[in-house]
Amino acid sequence: MLDYCMFSMKEITGLELSPKKVEYLKLLFRKGGVVRTTDISSSLKVDPSTTTKTISDLASIGLVDYTPYRGAELTEAGRKYAEFLVNRHNILTLMLSHYGLSSEETCEEVSRFESFVSRSAIDKICCSMGHPSVGGCGRIDHAFCDVS
Amino acid sequence: MLDYCMFSMKEITGLELSPKKVEYLKLLFRKGGVVRTTDISSSLKVDPSTTTKTISDLASIGLVDYTPYRGAELTEAGRKYAEFLVNRHNILTLMLSHYGLSSEETCEEVSRFESFVSRSAIDKICCSMGHPSVGGCGRIDHAFCDVS
DNA sequence: TGTTAAATTTGGGGTATATGCAAATTATTT
DNA sequence: AAATAATTTGCATATACCCCAAATTTAACA
Known part of the structure; x- marks a missing residue:
């Protein structure tokens, strides 16, 4: 422990x-x-x-x-990390949903590749979308966006 | 062989x-x-x-x-498959480039996750972007788009 | 409270992917 | 033909998954 x-x-x-x-x-x-x-x-x-x-x-x-x-x-660190992971999933899902994929498809695709998308990319995508508060699969927090 | x-x-x-x-x-x-x-x-x-x-x-x-x-x-099959792979890379790069990432960043990110994006997703993304002929890292062919 | 049942862990084993080193092999060059 | 360069083979390692069977621990209950 x-x-x-x-x-x-x-x-x-x-x-x-x-x-x-x-x-x-x-x-x-x-x-x-x-x-x-x-x-x-x-x-x-x-x-x-x-x-x-x-x-x-x-x-x-x-x-x-x-x-x-x-x-x-x-743990506290784990919770913060998991928050980032959930945000990443939601931001990517929101992004992909703009390209004609259904909700389920979008979530499925993102689940397959999200682990390989960097935090800095997520920051930029999030910024570029205007820091939306709702993503494809749930709410988005912005505590971890570098670029605010 | x-x-x-x-x-x-x-x-x-x-x-x-x-x-x-x-x-x-x-x-x-x-x-x-x-x-x-x-x-x-x-x-x-x-x-x-x-x-x-x-x-x-x-x-x-x-x-x-x-x-x-x-x-x-x-092989002939390999060439066709590789064409799809290159197209996928270029389409994803083009898509990501709309979100404030630099060219190098975009290519780097896509290279990390492209293997996990399905052909059907690529078809839809490609369609949704209007079948662009130039992607982020090179030309795009549309021989393999299901949705044309 | 002791015994059973359920949940959980341990230890062992297996597959897939990816990697490098050293030795052996094949091809090329001189 | 001998030397050199390129390549392959065999061996070994590492990570990331996974499941099964046996042992363990916890929980339930009689």
């Missing part, structure tokens, strides 16, 4: 986490509070043992507080 | 190849004709042995004609 985190929001590139870890973080953010292994594994449709391993990884880098047999919860 | 290909352009989703294999195919397309292992490995900054392995993989699925110690060349 770490009380520090290898990521300080100021130096986030947005490219630190693998696609699956991004999914886990967004899920923990959506659920809020302590989330049980089974809950996660059934949401993500993976074996519980896979969840245990991934959550342990996230805990080892300080994004998650994990108590074995109890559950997992975002 | 296969004269058939597991991909028929009509059923292409755009998600068949890993990011690195996409790079190889786009490179072979740009270079044209028979390309030597060293040429590829120096362009992509990987060890020649890595290139040999990847090219062999591409040959095994019928996208590349490969003669050991001689070089690699796209």
Whole structure:
């Protein structure tokens, strides 16, 4: 259990986490509070043992507080990181929705590639769209936009 | 050496190849004709042995004609697939360039995530932009747009 | 409270992607 | 033909996923 985190929001590139870890973080953010292994594994449709391993990884880098047999919860750093991830998803979804894709399509596409879009790109896209408060899949916060 | 290909352009989703294999195919397309292992490995900054392995993989699925110690060349199917890959890159680059990113940034971002954007999304984006003939990184062909 | 049932973790194993090094091989050049 | 350059093969590593079976822990309940 770490009380520090290898990521300080100021130096986030947005490219630190693998696609699956991004999914886990967004899920923990959506659920809020302590989330049980089974809950996660059934949401993500993976074996519980896979969840245990991934959550342990996230805990080892300080994004998650994990108590074995109890559950997992975002740390403060994890929550901030997850906020960025959700914003990124929503901004990209909003952007793509301007090109004739349906809502489901848009979300599906973005879910596939979002992990590879940098924070600085997101900042610029967000700025260029006038800092919209509602994205394709939910509200957008602007606490993490560099370019305001 | 296969004269058939597991991909028929009509059923292409755009998600068949890993990011690195996409790079190889786009490179072979740009270079044209028979390309030597060293040429590829120096362009992509990987060890020649890595290139040999990847090219062999591409040959095994019928996208590349490969003669050991001689070089690699796209098959007809490979050329068509690579055309799609280049178009996808150019369309996505053009799209992103509308959001305040510089040319280099745009190309860099797209290169990171393009492998995860489906052909059907590209078709729609392309259609929505009015089938532009020039993208962010080069010309765009429309032979592969479903929605014309 | 002890026993069972459910949830969870551990350990092992597997696939896919991607990489490099060293040694062996093939091609080219002289 | 011998030397050199290019290339391949075999081996090894690393990351990111994944699942299964066995062991463990927690929770329930009788």
